[in-house]
Amino acid sequence: MIEPSLELYGDAYERVDQQLQDLLDTTGVRYGLLVDRKGFVLSHKEALWAPRPPALDSVATLVASNAAATAALANLLGERTFSEQIHQGENGTLYVESVGDDTLLTLIFDSSVPLGKVKVYAKKTVAQIAAILEELKDAPTVQLGEDFNRGVNALLDDLLG
Amino acid sequence: MSTINFAAREINCKIVYYGPGMSGKTTNLKHVFSRVPGHLRGDMVSLATEDERTLFFDFLPLDLGTVQGFKTRFHLYTVPGQVFYNASRKLILRGVDGIVFVADSAPDRLRANAESMRNLRENLAEHGIDVKEVPIVLQINKRDLPNALPADMIRSVIDPGKELLMFEAMSDKGAGVFETLKTVSRLVLERLSKNK
Numbered sequence: 001m002i003e004p005s006l007e008l009y010g011d012a013y014e015r016v017d018q019q020l021q022d023l024l025d026t027t028g029v030r031y032g033l034l035v036d037r038k039g040f041v042l043s044h045k046e047a048l049w050a051p052r053p054p055a056l057d058s059v060a061t062l063v064a065s066n067a068a069a070t071a072a073l074a075n076l077l078g079e080r081t082f083s084e085q086i087h088q089g090e091n092g093t094l095y096v097e098s099v100g101d102d103t104l105l106t107l108i109f110d111s112s113v114p115l116g117k118v119k120v121y122a123k124k125t126v127a128q129i130a131a132i133l134e135e136l137k138d139a140p141t142v143q144l145g146e147d148f149n150r151g152v153n154a155l156l157d158d159l160l161g
Numbered sequence: 162m163s164t165i166n167f168a169a170r171e172i173n174c175k176i177v178y179y180g181p182g183m184s185g186k187t188t189n190l191k192h193v194f195s196r197v198p199g200h201l202r203g204d205m206v207s208l209a210t211e212d213e214r215t216l217f218f219d220f221l222p223l224d225l226g227t228v229q230g231f232k233t234r235f236h237l238y239t240v241p242g243q244v245f246y247n248a249s250r251k252l253i254l255r256g257v258d259g260i261v262f263v264a265d266s267a268p269d270r271l272r273a274n275a276e277s278m279r280n281l282r283e284n285l286a287e288h289g290i291d292v293k294e295v296p297i298v299l300q301i302n303k304r305d306l307p308n309a310l311p312a313d314m315i316r317s318v319i320d321p322g323k324e325l326l327m328f329e330a331m332s333d334k335g336a337g338v339f340e341t342l343k344t345v346s347r348l349v350l351e352r353l354s355k356n357k
Contacts, residue, residue, distance in 0.1 A: 038256035039220075039236060040173045057203045057222040061236070065217065068252040144229075144354040151228035152350045159201065159225060160343040 012132050013043065019132075020045040023125045027118050029109040030092075034129065036103050039064035053108075063096055063106050086115065097122055100130045171232045174349050175256055176342075179281050180263035181273035182214070182242035185302040185332040189263060190221050190237055192338045197223060215241040218253050225346075235346060242277065251284045259296045259349040261341055263332075264319060266301060266309035271318060278319040296348035299327040300341045305334070 020032040020043060030050040034043040039061040046053055053059075071081045087094040095107040095118055105126055107118060178186040187207070194205045203222035210216050218238050225233040240250040262281065264274045282292055299320055301312045312329055320327070326344055330337025 038173075038175055055204045057236075058206050058220070061206060061220045061222075065252065068255060069217075069249065072248060072252060144231075146354070148229050148231075149351060149354045152225070152233065152354075153347060155226045155228060155233070156343050156346055156350075159197065159223075160339040160346075 012136055015132050016043050016129055017045065019125050019128050023107075023121055027107075027109070027121050028113045029107045029118060031106075031108040033060060033063075033106040034099070034103055035060040035063055035106055037064055037067065037101075042103065059106070059108075063094075063104060067096060067098075067104055088115075093118075095119070095122065097126055099126050100133050103129075103133065105129065170230050171234060172353070173234050173236065174258040174346075174353070175236045175238065176259045176261065176345055176349065177253060177257045178237070178239040178261045178263055179250075179254075179277065180242055180302075181265055181270060181277040182244070184242060184263045184265040184270070184274075184277075185330075186239040186242065186263050187213075187215055187219050188332040189261070189300075189302075189330075189338050189341070190219050190239055192332060192335045193223070193237065193342060194221055196335070196339075200224075201226075214243065215239055216246075217241065217249050233350070237342075244276070244280075247280065247284070250280075251287065254281075254284050254288055254290075257290070257295060258352075259298075259345045261298050261300055261345050262319070262325075263300045263302050263330075264315050266303040266306050266312075266315065268308055268310050271310060271315065274315060275318045296345060296352060297325050298341055298345040298348070299325045300330050300332075300337065301327060302330045302332050302337075304329045304336075305331045 016034060020034065023029065024032050024045055024047050029047065031046045031053050032044065033041055033056065036042055041056050041060045044056055067085070070085060074080065074082045081098065083098045085096040092108065092110045093115060097105045099105050105122060107122060109118060178189055180186055190205065194202060201224045206220040208217035218240060221237040223235040223237060225235065238253050240253045262278065285292055285295065299316065301315055303309060312327065316323065316327055328337050328341045328344070330341060332338055
């Protein structure tokens with residue numbers, strides 16, 4: 001096993017989604033994402049009033065890489081990791097907080113939203129999502145059989161010739 | 162191991178292009194980006210210096226389509242090849258599912274190939290990954306150089322046991338790029354379907 005696999009499904013997945021939605025509703029944050037440390041989007045929510053978000057794959061990859069770089073920096077400074085990062089621009093803020101060891105809660109909001117308020121509510125959400133992810137550790141892993149293999153090979157042939 | 166997202170029914174795999182500086186890793190990604198239809202790929206992200214040397218990584222998301230109800234997606238990354246960027250190179254290997262090692266055919270880069278392969282093994286070991294456990298495909302690039310070394314000679318330096326699948330390529334013309342990617346993708350997904 002190379003990296004602990006993270007699997008979000010069924011009921012647990014909906015609960016994570018709901019946590020993100022609640023956080024967006026109470027704080028006025030534009031976009032909320034749960035990203036794993038490898039840079040994959042596990043779940044995302046956007047406020048109804050918010051404009052179309054930037055490419056989420058790109059956001060997730062950059063957030064995860066940034067977190068990885070910051071963690072390496074933390075190690076150099078004798079810390080285990082930096083659990084929280086805030087990047088503030090002229091018009092908006094990017095707030096990233098670790099959820100357990102494998103995922104990152106990423107919030108993007110504009111300057112009308114007070115950072116302090118976001119931090120307070122985000123901490124609560126982080127604790128709740130962490131609890132859900134903890135439960136999932138006991139979940140059985142998926143079985144993909146031969147059929148899957150054949151289907152995948154056909155698609156690869158289509159795409160890459 | 163690959164991230165599997167059940168509710169969205171997505172399977173995500175991470176493939177990293179590794180190799181010495183200037184061997185053609187970014188060129189591989191650029192070719193894939195230019196040839197894959199827009200709806201199957203996302204934006205390419207490049208963190209590069211002004212002279213287009215990769216500083217941190219290049220990133221390209223690629224959608225394969227749906228297999229048995231699972232949306233299957235690859236994230237392609239390159240690492241910066243230059244020796245002194247090891248700290249960031251190591252970060253990108255985190256959670257890797259498959260590796261393409263891009264070797265340079267130029268005679269004066271033979272040693273760089275060897276060093277990069279050794280560096281790859283060291284970095285994988287630091288992540289606790291057994292080299293035998295992760296699919297690695299060898300791409301001998303720049304075959305069109307007038308003084309290119311024989312592919313077997315390059316291979317004997319980086320893969321003396323001939324354990325890896327090897328492809329010859331000219332990534333700037335696109336030759337061998339898709340073959341390499343297809344093979345590494347197949348190996349990654351095969352491993353996934355056998356995984357218990």
